[in-house]
Amino acid sequence: MSRGARLWLYALAGLVALSVVRTVTGADDLTSAGTMRAAIIAAIPIALAGLGGLWSERAGVVNIGLEGMMILGTLGAGYYTYYQGPWVGLLGAMMFGAIGGVLHALATVVFTVDHIVSGVAVNIIAAGVAGFLAEVFFADLEGGGPTQSPSLERPMSITVPGISDWSADLSAQRWFLVSDLAGLINALTAGLSIFTVLALLALAGTGWLLWHSAFGLRLRSCGESPSSAETLGVNVYRYKFLAVTMSGVFAGFAGCYLAVVASSGYANGQTGGRGYIGLAAMIFGNWRPGGLLTGSLLFGFTEGARLRQGGESVHALLLLIGVALLALAAWQLYRARRAVALLAATVGAGALWWYLATEAVPDSFTEMTPYVATLLVLALFSQRLRMPAADGQPYRRGEAG
Amino acid sequence: MRHSARLAIGAVAAATLALSGCASGDGGSGGGDEDAAASESICDSADGDGPAIGLAYDVGGVGDQSFNDSAYAGLEKAVEELDATCEEAEAQAGEDDAAREERLRTLIDAGYDTLIGVGYIYSTAAYNVAPDYPEVSFGVIDGFNPTESQEDLPNVANINFAANEASFLVGAAAGLTTETDNVGFIGGTNTPLIQGFEAGYVAGVKEVDPTITVQTQYLAQEDPVKGFENPAGGETAATGMYDNGADVVYHAAGKSGLGLFDAVERAGQGNWAIGVDSDQYLTADKSQKPFILTSALKRIDTGVFEFAESVDSGKQLSGYVTYDLADGGVDYSTSNPKLSQDVIDQLDDYKQQVISGKITVPTEP
Numbered sequence: 001m002s003r004g005a006r007l008w009l010y011a012l013a014g015l016v017a018l019s020v021v022r023t024v025t026g027a028d029d030l031t032s033a034g035t036m037r038a039a040i041i042a043a044i045p046i047a048l049a050g051l052g053g054l055w056s057e058r059a060g061v062v063n064i065g066l067e068g069m070m071i072l073g074t075l076g077a078g079y080y081t082y083y084q085g086p087w088v089g090l091l092g093a094m095m096f097g098a099i100g101g102v103l104h105a106l107a108t109v110v111f112t113v114d115h116i117v118s119g120v121a122v123n124i125i126a127a128g129v130a131g132f133l134a135e136v137f138f139a140d141l142e143g144g145g146p147t148q149s150p151s152l153e154r155p156m157s158i159t160v161p162g163i164s165d166w167s168a169d170l171s172a173q174r175w176f177l178v179s180d181l182a183g184l185i186n187a188l189t190a191g192l193s194i195f196t197v198l199a200l201l202a203l204a205g206t207g208w209l210l211w212h213s214a215f216g217l218r219l220r221s222c223g224e225s226p227s228s229a230e231t232l233g234v235n236v237y238r239y240k241f242l243a244v245t246m247s248g249v250f251a252g253f254a255g256c257y258l259a260v261v262a263s264s265g266y267a268n269g270q271t272g273g274r275g276y277i278g279l280a281a282m283i284f285g286n287w288r289p290g291g292l293l294t295g296s297l298l299f300g301f302t303e304g305a306r307l308r309q310g311g312e313s314v315h316a317l318l319l320l321i322g323v324a325l326l327a328l329a330a331w332q333l334y335r336a337r338r339a340v341a342l343l344a345a346t347v348g349a350g351a352l353w354w355y356l357a358t359e360a361v362p363d364s365f366t367e368m369t370p371y372v373a374t375l376l377v378l379a380l381f382s383q384r385l386r387m388p389a390a391d392g393q394p395y396r397r398g399e400a401g
Numbered sequence: 402m403r404h405s406a407r408l409a410i411g412a413v414a415a416a417t418l419a420l421s422g423c424a425s426g427d428g429g430s431g432g433g434d435e436d437a438a439a440s441e442s443i444c445d446s447a448d449g450d451g452p453a454i455g456l457a458y459d460v461g462g463v464g465d466q467s468f469n470d471s472a473y474a475g476l477e478k479a480v481e482e483l484d485a486t487c488e489e490a491e492a493q494a495g496e497d498d499a500a501r502e503e504r505l506r507t508l509i510d511a512g513y514d515t516l517i518g519v520g521y522i523y524s525t526a527a528y529n530v531a532p533d534y535p536e537v538s539f540g541v542i543d544g545f546n547p548t549e550s551q552e553d554l555p556n557v558a559n560i561n562f563a564a565n566e567a568s569f570l571v572g573a574a575a576g577l578t579t580e581t582d583n584v585g586f587i588g589g590t591n592t593p594l595i596q597g598f599e600a601g602y603v604a605g606v607k608e609v610d611p612t613i614t615v616q617t618q619y620l621a622q623e624d625p626v627k628g629f630e631n632p633a634g635g636e637t638a639a640t641g642m643y644d645n646g647a648d649v650v651y652h653a654a655g656k657s658g659l660g661l662f663d664a665v666e667r668a669g670q671g672n673w674a675i676g677v678d679s680d681q682y683l684t685a686d687k688s689q690k691p692f693i694l695t696s697a698l699k700r701i702d703t704g705v706f707e708f709a710e711s712v713d714s715g716k717q718l719s720g721y722v723t724y725d726l727a728d729g730g731v732d733y734s735t736s737n738p739k740l741s742q743d744v745i746d747q748l749d750d751y752k753q754q755v756i757s758g759k760i761t762v763p764t765e766p
Contacts, residue, residue, distance in 0.1 A: 029641070029644075029645060032644065034640060034641060034644040035641075037640075038637045038640065038641065041633070041637070042633075042637065138464075139464065143684070143686055144464070145463065145464020145470075146462060146463060146464040147461050147462055147464050147656075148464065148656065148659075150686075151663075151686040151689075258633060262633035262636070263632035263633040263635075263636060263659070263660055263663065264632070264659070264663045265632070265659070267630060267632055267656050267659070268461070268494075268630065269460070269494045269626050269630040270630060270631065270632060270633065272626055272627050272630070272631055303637075304637055307618065307620070307634055307637040307638045307641060308618075308637065308638065308640075308641025308642075308644070308645070309616075309641060309645060310618060363591050363618075363619050363622065364591065364622050367619075367621055367622050
């Protein structure tokens with residue numbers, strides 16, 4: 001079976017599982033259109049940051065500075081959207097993000113500074129610059145302040161007439177599987193931000209460019225074996241520099257999305273570590289666009305579910321986790337891996353017991369849900385991750401052989 | 402040669418970064434320059450011989466249209482009426498107590514002897530620094546005594562507000578207004594301070610009608626950045642509540658509350674939001690104003706001013722000082738014309754009952 005078909009099958013299985021859980025537990029908000037919409041809005045900034053990381057790391061540069069580039073993006077989006085609307089705002093955000101990217105590229109590619117050190121520096125510089133410029137930009141505007149922009153115009157959203165209405169009706173029916181699917185369709189057809197579409201296109205476009213074009217092959221070769229690439233005439237410096245700059249562009253887009261789609265203005269500190277989560281999603285997704293989108297959606301879904309009807313929805317997810325782990329335990333036992341089976345069975349039984357013994361999960365646990373869920377899936381299904389071979393290693397021209 | 406070329410590249414890059422910042426700062430912001438005076442701190446021009454006030458803000462600083470702005474209003478009053486001089490400082494996200502201590506010491510070294518920390522996060526720092534400077538007065542808004550012995554220091558005042566009482570009133574307003582018998586509460590962090598807001602709010606709703614459902618959601622457990630500076634999370638949580646039947650939602654979540662205002666506007670006519678700390682009807686976007694039913698007011702300006710005044714008159718407040726409904730330290734706002742006179746009359750009635758002690762508002766859920 002091709003990878004594409006398998007991905008669809010996984011998605012369908014996930015939806016069926018969620019539907020069963022919802023029907024059994026009665027936690028109706030778990031797959032409502034609202035939760036799906038919240039999931040998408042929470043997932044896209046993470047996916048875009050992850051996409052930035054993908055460009056950079058595929059060319060062999062570790063980019064922990066994504067968070068900082070994202071901060072610059074939120075600031076650029078805030079400034080340009082206020083004066084010239086969301087489209088110019090998007091370009092402004094990308095430009096600001098790219099400045100962060102160029103900085104990181106200069107340090108790592110030209111000066112061969114350690115990638116982590118440079119990335120951390122970018123994060124610190126960006127937070128400082130944004131704090132300072134926010135005061136310069138927004139302090140005197142009506143409705144703004146030294147730490148936040150005024151309310152910003154949101155980019156247009158798409159509503160497909162017809163489909164959006166009947167999917168909303170179906171979603172409210174609470175039928176098995178049909179309503180859950182309708183919830184997802186409704187989230188994609190009613191009030192879908194044009195920036196969401198753009199982000200998905202960027203993901204698909206990157207997949208095509210990096211894996212189906214000569215340009216992409218050369219770029220990836222810089223991340224796998226730069227000296228071999230050099231012997232074949234690839235200008236490794238140029239590719240790496242470009243990749244890290246593009247990384248900043250996408251991180252800037254992520255910041256823009258956060259500022260004008262997920263909320264309606266710039267605010268200091270609003271990125272809240274999403275850049276790091278994006279990096280984690282990229283690793284989760286095995287340095288591939290489809291994988292990182294899956295990771296982001298998983299994180300976004302659990303985050304949206306817990307912020308809406310946290311106690312109830314997360315309680316329902318416990319059932320899913322418990323059953324899944326027990327099934328895994330049985331499978332591992334069949335394959336004679338006793339230790340793993342025992343671990344999965346213990347944790348699974350614990351989750352089931354917790355589900356049966358309580359009515360709702362306390363708030364203090366729901367906040368961890370996105371992290372725990374991501375960690376769990378990563379631990380169980382992502383055993384064969386392979387990062388680009390020369391990722392994070394300094395490269396100097398002419399040192400081949 | 403090669404080395405100097407690299408240096409040159411670095412310099413050019415740095416200059417580009419700096420210039421791009423300046424250029425975009427100047428370009429197109431013509432509208433902003435005219436009222437530039439609005440953002441200038443009163444401390445720049447204050448030169449009286451009254452108390453020398455050092456004001457240390459919570460994360461967010463002036464311009465949060467809430468907590469810190471209210472403290473600034475009190476500072477303005479102190480400058481005008483007490484001839485105070487002042488200096489401001491602001492907390493950074495993710496800093497620790499050592500950084501806050503350093504901030505207080507810096508203000509003291511600069512000659513300020515009336516220090517006010519805006520926010521409970523300054524409690525530990527104030528209690529650590531205060532013994533070293535017996536001649537300096539410390540006031541901490543929402544402060545608490547972090548020491549094990551609970552012994553009061555003569556030069557530290559914990560300026561507290563009965564936020565639960567103000568929350569009780571807006572809870573009653575929510576209970577009187579809701580038509581779906583379903584209301585919501587969004588808290589920033591799940592800490593005792595914010596739980597006080599929830600407790601009062603829920604009590605107020607139930608006072609009107611015990612059968613009304615109250616949905617509650619905290620954005621974070623401890624992390625103040627995810628709790629109070631997360632408008633995206635606030636919007637998700639609020640939309641979830643409106644989707645699940647609530648028609649009035651109250652927030653105690655700082656800047657994250659801006660997300661609530663976006664959500665209520667999208668939820669449309671017949672839905673309401675309730676603001677916190679300052680009268681958020683006055684500062685909200687024009688299109689969002691009609692949806693902001695009322696706000697639970699916490700007169701931090703009164704707290705700041707009266708503390709400065711007490712120092713000025715030589716009778717420094719110390720220990721726990723609590724402002725409540727009775728002395729006007731907390732209240733609810735009536736600036737939205739859509740809050741009907743009928744509701745206001747009933748709320749004032751509840752207010753009297755709280756003041757007279759007929760109703761006791763709980764402080765924890």
